[in-house]
Amino acid sequence: MPEGHTLHRLALTLDRAFAGTRPRASSPQGRFVDGAALIDGRLLERAEAWGKHLFLVFEGDVILNIHLGLIGVLDVTGYEGVVPAPVGAVRLRLVGERHVADLRGATVVEIVTPEEMDATLARLGPDPLRAGTESNEPERALARMARTGRTFAETLMDQSVIAGVGNLYRCEVLFRHRVDPFRPAKEIRPATFLRIWDDLVDLLAIGVAFGQIITMEHQLEEAREILRGLDESASDAYRHHRLTLVDWQGRDEAEAGGRPAYERSGPFPREYAVYQRNGEACYTCGSRIRTRVVAGRNLFWCGRCQRRR
Template sequence: MPEGHTLHRLAGLHQRRFGGGVVQVSSPQGRFADGAALVSGRVLVRAEAWGKHLLHHYDSGFAVHVHLGLYGTFTESAGPLGDPVGQVRMRMIGRGQGEQLYGTELRGPTACAVLHPPEVAALTARLGPDPLRADADPDRARARIARSTRPIGALLMDQAVIAGVGNVYRAEVLFRHGISPYRPGRYLTAAEWDALWADLVELMAIGVERGAMHVVRAEHDHGAPAYVAGKPRTYVYRRAGEPCRVCGSPVAHATLDNRNLFWCPACQPG
């Protein structure tokens, strides 16, 4: 599932290409036909992301909400677009405020729906602070973590606690700070939380800028292969049984809340 930086990068791209202009929206597949009719021909005022959710706000007050889930993807291209290929849930075509025509096609999302303003407010109210948003309040997440006996590895993945953090950032930021994923949230110190949050802000911003995760510090990155060709190099994520890049101990693997968990027992004790 794409992590938060991917949605922020998409929001920025859609804002540049379609923002401020009239957008033609359709649903070649048909499953979003009623929603598309509500916003097609309207001006896209703003595209934004909140955690793993993408929102397209139109001048009518409606917003299109997209959650990519495990299989959703956007395909971007310069216009004009040819006939749709495959199951295209939503197609957008517009010029924004420029002369170049652009199109994007959405396939396979978990959610694609038109929301009224109160529904948008309800959606964002149930999400935790997003490290990539300027209006994020990390103290709100810290307060929930400080009261919780749940493992910090579970809390970081809870979108009601922190929005946008997925399995890769969870594993890597805990390793970078030497914190066991099993430590109860209430035993995380204020200083440790401040450092974790600051690191998430920096790492996820790099993901937005470069379009890829960069989580291994230069002094530990010796050109070893990624866990899968074309994927980023990581400290522990999907490296079970391989030697830790720092201490050489085997990277451990388990499941936590039905999600794969990776960590170094030597570098992240307790």
Template sequence: MPEGHTLHRIASLHQERFSGGVVRVSSPQGRFADGAALVDGQVLERAEAVGKHLLHHYGSGLTVHVHLGLYGTFSEVELPMAAPVGQVRMRMLGAATDFGTDLRGPTACEVLHPPEVDALVARLGADPLRPDADHERAGTRIRRSRRPIGALLMDQALIAGVGNVYRAEVLFRHGISPYRPGTSITAEDWDALWADLVGLMPIGVATGRMHVVRPEHDSGAPSYAKDRPRTYVYRRQGEPCRVCATPIAHAVLEGRNLFWCPTCQPR
């Protein structure tokens, strides 16, 4: 599933290309036809992301909400666009730009009214990519929980936008076992974790790639997959740790794959 930096990158792109102008919205697939008709021909005032959620705010007060889920993708195409290929849920064309975009396979693509947008944002936690994030409230809630910190970092009601890669890597970078309960995370621990996320995630927005390995460790073993940046632990189970050479461990925690170094991140 795309992590928060991907949605913020898409929001920034759509803000640059489409905001302030009339957009044509359609649903070639048909599943979003009613919603598309509500915003077609309106001015897109603003595009933004909150965690893993993309919001297109229109002049009428309506908002198109997109959650990509596991399989959703946006394709950015220069005009003129060819006939839709595959199951295009939403096609958006800008009247004042040379670009269009096709959305395929999202978990959610829907039109929301202002109270619904407020309710959506209210149930999301602190987003490290937003200046209005309340990380102290998130930290307080974490320190009251006995759930493992590895699970808490993935709870979108606490921290919005962090996914499996950032979860695994930031815990490694701070030597914190993913199994430590939230009650054992000090205020200093949380401030350091948060500051690291605030520093790392904008790099993903700017480059479209996660860069989590410090320069002094960014050599030796290749990435876990072609065209992917190197990681410390993510998807490196059984491989030697880049710092201490201990084999990276793997388990499943609350339904998600978990990766960590037993030596660098002792329980």
């Protein structure tokens, strides 16, 4: 399920599975029949992610735009021999020589023009997974934050301020930096925000590599250790477009014998500092984790560790 790391991992996975080929497209569920017909057998040039938006660019300026929304899933799996039958409400299926991609539950599945794609991108704030590239600098987010009366927790969910961060990364990164979620965004010190940005660049990249959100320090240390073992230059290799993909057993996907790169869950058990821990004791100070709906989603935070200073 989808925050920015999911879409970037999918873009890389789809690129490896289908770019340069002409996958067959269909809509087993029947709700994307016309769109599927437009891309069926068409050459896929590349797959790209920006924030939580995914684009499959086919030849002839035909672009498939996918947004998974809250519950959408895009499964990419490998097969040999017979193509497996679709299970459930598969709105779009792509079939290649050795891979099948099944899309379910997405809020946006549509064919767009390059101009429409550009218009979508123009509405997005900087994406930490594209840090260091054109107009993806944190200063742009800071400028937006300085002009709003909203709380920091609200702006972290606003894709036009910062692209790719969702509710889980929001809760956890606020805790990691001991920031009061209800502090007005304009009062956050730039140095504090830049530290948070750098942390998000690291956290999201690790999320891409493992296909899961990892925010607990002991798990992060293990994750970084695995990445170092896979690639001596991992410290910058897992940034930008040279991200290492690790399968569910912690193996480098490329070295795992062509096994499917994308798995629904990674090798680490789900464990978070505050997310969905309402009423439980904070691991740091012991006080009870609290929750409240902020920007339409359940925010979780420690009222003591994240008290305004």
